[in-house]
Amino acid sequence: MGMPIAHGIAGGIGGIRTAGDLVARCEMTKMRLKDAKKYVANKLGIDVSCIADEFTMRKLREDLDICTITGVPNVARHLEAKSRIADILGIKIRSVDHLKLKMKV
Template structure:
């Protein structure tokens, strides 16, 4: 789907964590992002959505969230548990 370029990673999280089939996963993510399903792979729409939500963009923007910082936001946004995030938060809180 395009990973960080689009919303591919987010749909991936829903399939893996909640065992959602592709259409259900896309609808869930689209709702959380406030976009239409067809725009999940629309770079022009998703780029700014990702920037605004702080969930990581594909290019390297100095100081913007990537890695575990972005994953904390992703877990909150999608309302899921991500093992690495849970561990990280348990270490910093």
């Protein structure tokens, strides 16, 4: 595991510590990196330079209720958070749609 950790520290965005999961979701729709970062920054109302900044993203994720890396009680996490991420980014997330299907929403 030392190698993936070294990669993440050297060049990773930082997952749910920052906005890494959000940029990843945009790249998954064929967006190139720069476009994906700009798209996420625009949707979150932040500068692109803040995408991987823990100071900005920690508070913003809590305010937007889209899961924080530390276990903050009552902040949305997992499927709850993904349903909010789908709305905020304007993208489809399969597991959220699956839940809606089960709820007949």
